[in-house]
Amino acid sequence: MAGLFDSLRARRPRVDRVAASAASSEHWVKCSGCGTAIYRPIFLENGKVCEKCAHHHRMTAWERLDLLADAGTFQEWDASLVSVDPLGFGQEYLDKLHSDRERTGLSDGLLSGSCSLGGIPVALGIMDFNFRGGSMGSVVGEKVVRVLEGAAERRIPAVLVTCSGGARMQEGMLSLMQMGRTCAAVRRLNQVPAPFLVVMTDPTTAGVAASFAALGDVILAEPGATIGFSGRRVIEQTIRQELPPGFQSSEFYLEHGFLDRVVPRAELKDTVAAILGMLCVPAEVRR
Amino acid sequence: MILEVEKPLLELERKIRELQEVDRSAGVDLSAEIRLLERKARQLKESIFQNLSAWDRVQLARHVDRPGTLDYVAHLFTDFVELHGDRFYADDPAVVAGLARFHGQPCVVLGHQKGRGTRENLARNFGMPNPEGFRKAGRLMRLAARFGLPIFTFVDTPGAYPGIEAEERGQFEAIASNIALMSELPVPILTVVIGEGGSGGALGIALADRVLILENSVYSVISPEGCATILWRDAARAEQAATALGLTSETLKRLGLVDEVLAEPLGGAHRDFEGTFRTVQDALRHHLETLQDMEGHALLDARYAKYRRMAVLGEAR
Numbered sequence: 001m002a003g004l005f006d007s008l009r010a011r012r013p014r015v016d017r018v019a020a021s022a023a024s025s026e027h028w029v030k031c032s033g034c035g036t037a038i039y040r041p042i043f044l045e046n047g048k049v050c051e052k053c054a055h056h057h058r059m060t061a062w063e064r065l066d067l068l069a070d071a072g073t074f075q076e077w078d079a080s081l082v083s084v085d086p087l088g089f090g091q092e093y094l095d096k097l098h099s100d101r102e103r104t105g106l107s108d109g110l111l112s113g114s115c116s117l118g119g120i121p122v123a124l125g126i127m128d129f130n131f132r133g134g135s136m137g138s139v140v141g142e143k144v145v146r147v148l149e150g151a152a153e154r155r156i157p158a159v160l161v162t163c164s165g166g167a168r169m170q171e172g173m174l175s176l177m178q179m180g181r182t183c184a185a186v187r188r189l190n191q192v193p194a195p196f197l198v199v200m201t202d203p204t205t206a207g208v209a210a211s212f213a214a215l216g217d218v219i220l221a222e223p224g225a226t227i228g229f230s231g232r233r234v235i236e237q238t239i240r241q242e243l244p245p246g247f248q249s250s251e252f253y254l255e256h257g258f259l260d261r262v263v264p265r266a267e268l269k270d271t272v273a274a275i276l277g278m279l280c281v282p283a284e285v286r287r
Numbered sequence: 288m289i290l291e292v293e294k295p296l297l298e299l300e301r302k303i304r305e306l307q308e309v310d311r312s313a314g315v316d317l318s319a320e321i322r323l324l325e326r327k328a329r330q331l332k333e334s335i336f337q338n339l340s341a342w343d344r345v346q347l348a349r350h351v352d353r354p355g356t357l358d359y360v361a362h363l364f365t366d367f368v369e370l371h372g373d374r375f376y377a378d379d380p381a382v383v384a385g386l387a388r389f390h391g392q393p394c395v396v397l398g399h400q401k402g403r404g405t406r407e408n409l410a411r412n413f414g415m416p417n418p419e420g421f422r423k424a425g426r427l428m429r430l431a432a433r434f435g436l437p438i439f440t441f442v443d444t445p446g447a448y449p450g451i452e453a454e455e456r457g458q459f460e461a462i463a464s465n466i467a468l469m470s471e472l473p474v475p476i477l478t479v480v481i482g483e484g485g486s487g488g489a490l491g492i493a494l495a496d497r498v499l500i501l502e503n504s505v506y507s508v509i510s511p512e513g514c515a516t517i518l519w520r521d522a523a524r525a526e527q528a529a530t531a532l533g534l535t536s537e538t539l540k541r542l543g544l545v546d547e548v549l550a551e552p553l554g555g556a557h558r559d560f561e562g563t564f565r566t567v568q569d570a571l572r573h574h575l576e577t578l579q580d581m582e583g584h585a586l587l588d589a590r591y592a593k594y595r596r597m598a599v600l601g602e603a604r
Contacts, residue, residue, distance in 0.1 A: 138598035184470035214463035229458040230449030
């Protein structure tokens with residue numbers, strides 16, 4: 001996976017950001033899975049996967065883009081769409097939006113556009129946990145809908161990489177309604193038909209898990225990702241007992257039949273391309 | 288169950304009853320005093336119920352005496368035949384569903400059902416569905432579409448049940464599938480939020496051509512207690528969170544997220560079932576008539592367009 005992060009763009013942050021869970025210094029990164037110190041260039045070359053324990057650290061949307069898109073093919077969509085404060089939550093929220101925009105180089109919690117992936121043209125959306133926990137408000141919902149509609153129009157596959165704690169609380173019910181409109185847009189894409197592939201990464205929970213993410217024709221997940229509807233703490237408080245280890249992980253949902261495959265990061269792009277290659281049958285053959 | 292906001296009114300009403308008792312049993316004529324107090328009670332009721340805070344409405348929406356789905360089914364519909372089970376795993380008593388007639392028109396009706404009292408609440412799981420509840424609803428909505436029947440859904444839940452088994456059996460999948468299903472069924476879908484609209488657990492049966500909400504019902508992305516815990520690590524600030532979340536019928540209408548707010552009788556739905564039933568029945572009848580005139584594809588296009596608009600977006604320079 002050499003050259004994983006080599007298509008630097010003007011807007012993206014200079015420094016590759018390591019997931020907050022990985023304590024880091026300039027040269028060394030501490031693995032949040034096993035605690036091993038990893039030499040940073042090696043860590044990045046391995047796509048932020050620990051060599052020792054295979055723990056998959058979170059990627060930024062830009063890093064994920066480099067992992068999936070063929071170099072130089074990405075055309076960003078809706079880069080100027082930004083969140084407002086429709087309920088008047090206050091200046092603190094607006095300030096956080098502003099600083100997250102600066103820090104991530106994203107307009108909101110999702111990076112979207114068209115590109116080719118293993119030679120296949122796709123509409124691609126990637127969520128970023130560094131932007132308000134990847135939470136879905138109006139802008140994220142709108143961009144997801146536009147990815148799905150854009151794919152339907154062009155009759156190309158839609159690929160959405162999820163990474164989100166759920167709805168954006170500060171937009172109240174507007175956030176909840178994003179679940180409705182994204183699900184409706186998936187069904188329109190299904191009718192074309194064009195393939196819809198979901199990659200669940202850590203975490204994919206609550207309002208994102210319970211909407212478009214659950215509706216992929218094929219649903220892949222990265223190893224060890226937290227997936228589920230209710231949060232761990234809420235469940236523990238409700239049933240008043242501790243949850244078993246591995247509960248609500250990718251492997252848990254694979255076992256229970258809600259995911260198609262758990263795919264290590266190093267194999268992700270090839271797997272996605274292989275699946276899409278078989279589903280993208282030209283229209284004349286289909287008839 | 289007595290609400291904080293109702294206390295002065297209930298106190299006054301108790302006094303009136305006492306005077307009436309004395310008037311009757313002791314043969315003292317207190318009718319002038321009683322009339323005076325009754326007028327005062329009316330004024331108090333108006334001033335209380337015209338100035339409800341978001342938090343007051345959360346309490347009213349959760350009021351144990353508020354009419355529930357089965358009350359509406361019994362009074363607005365005839366020939367109700369309850370149907371059970373998701374045909375996969377179990378029957379979920381937190382969701383009731385079945386066939387019925389609305390003004391003679393066969394339909395599918397379903398909704399969350401809370402309990403009154405501890406025993407019933409435990410049996411109904413406080414109106415919090417497991418995946419089976421959503422799947423039962425989905426099964427019957429598919430049935431409705433196959434036979435061209437309109438669908439009525441009633442929303443009254445704190446939320447989808449947060450439990451180990453619910454997660455194992457794919458709570459997230461069950462909710463997402465229903466939402467998607469409701470976006471593609473070519474029959475009229477009408478939803479009334481009659482009490483508590485708790486997040487994804489509510490939306491799982493609430494994507495509709497018409498979403499109506501009773502004046503004192505609430506519909507929220509997260510419970511005020513949950514929001515306060517996350518934002519300020521203090522569940523006691525739920526009152527503040529209720530205001531911030533914009534969960535009242537009035538705010539939802541202003542944002543275009545519900546189609547109509549239905550006025551409740553003065554004092555709230557729990558104080559006048561009959562008046563509430565009349566309001567809901569008239570509204571449903573009116574909206575059903577409009578929707579029944581539409582062809583399936585026009586209905587679906589209008590439904591998609593309605594949800595397509597639900598976003599507030601900014602544009603960076």
